[in-house]
Amino acid sequence: MTGLAASIERRNGVSLWRQIADRILQAIANGDFAENAALPPEMALAERYGVNRHTVRSAIAALVQEGVLKAEQGRGTFVLSRKRLSYPIGARTRFSTGLQGQTTERHIALLSSSTEPASRRIAEALGIARGAAVIRLETRGEADGHPVSRATTWFDAKRFAGIETAMAETGSITASLKRFGINDYLRQSTVLSARHADADDLAALDLQPGAIVLVTMSVNVTLDGQPIQFAESRFSAERVELRLSAND
């Protein structure tokens, strides 16, 4: 709400430069800076946060490294990257259609797949016996070549044998399910949480350590309520916001 303001805490296990970098990222994501706009000078930021100029420089260096900012000696420091993508969540959520108008190209890349026995949680969600075989897909959602989400998805192995091939070929869950005779489906429930990104998230989403991910756990069902898919998706909180609409 207040842009670059909001204060900084000491001795909490998070370094000052990391906290300041987070605040700047937040401000950019909130749209407080236009693209190519100049950041306030280092001395001004140092004063605002009550830290040394070198500490601010560490924060800026990290963001330059990340490709978010560009510093020019004598001129100033400039914002390169854009606002957050707004990702809709609702009963009819689809990865590719959701981002229409915000990006031009999007697809889902299959990173790996395996078959494993269902844990209790997954068995419950899919309505199958605990320990029954499930197919696990590790995927990454990409828009305009940039990673947007990282998901782990489980399907009943009996009903959806070979879905990993369909995913690899089509790059789309919706298209893959069509091959199994499912022409429409709904998102039954979603549980939302947030945490620090782990090593896998960092690599897959091209994040800097310390980044935050939004986590959704969802169940998709056929129109008559039969569960078909359980998924845990991770989104970069810096790059994505989730939007819930009433009419969806």
Next chain:
Amino acid sequence: MTGLAASIERRNGVSLWRQIADRILQAIANGDFAENAALPPEMALAERYGVNRHTVRSAIAALVQEGVLKAEQGRGTFVLSRKRLSYPIGARTRFSTGLQGQTTERHIALLSSSTEPASRRIAEALGIARGAAVIRLETRGEADGHPVSRATTWFDAKRFAGIETAMAETGSITASLKRFGINDYLRQSTVLSARHADADDLAALDLQPGAIVLVTMSVNVTLDGQPIQFAESRFSAERVELRLSAND
């Protein structure tokens, strides 16, 4: 998914002990430990994360300070606190009814209120002129005496003059709106994001520095679609998860 596993990153501005503390909190919130269950011994944790025992001890010390763990010399370290509250988000979300069954007592405390000119964003959300007077309420949602959420809410000052008094008296948005002739309302839209808690969040939600908050920005409307309220709410990601149901 994998409980206490998930690895740890170095040189990223977030100290190892803070990262380990976060992982333990996550595992507890996920229900990987029963209440009063023993944490693995310090040496085992140190080995699992590839760090020195003293680093694990720092993480545990922080969580003991927070009241999440209790260490007993010679016996072990034990989990005190419970799973996350599951907070429903949907068209008919209400603070007090949402947590039914999970808590016994809940209300909203009014921290402060003020009148200010509407920013562009708030004017748009409420469908009033930019700069028109709006009432701003700073509130804290509490359940069983523990802080759950911290919210900032804006109302059209013309239509809802004196609503701060109603809030202070009733401790409920729903009850306050009734005094203005609004017997029912819907949540029109919600935008969800996450960030590190700022100083205000830390104080209001009784969090440790470095904690993550889930942020929702929502617009409530009357049944015929007239906007009445714009709100930004912050929830502790450690203590709360947000649940989206299809039939809501």
Next chain:
DNA sequence: TATAGTTGTCTATATCAATAGACAAATTTA
């Protein structure tokens, strides 16, 4: 062309974070 404003680099110092090892203190188990 000065001058002011800005980022870049260097040196120095103090504190925090992390590692390492040793042993004490308390509890549980054989």
Next chain:
DNA sequence: TAAATTTGTCTATTGATATAGACAACTATA
């Protein structure tokens, strides 16, 4: 009771984090 297990305390060392100050290099502007 003795041994094993576990948390608590202490000392020492290293590297990362943060502060402080000075000055160089570059840009825009009066």
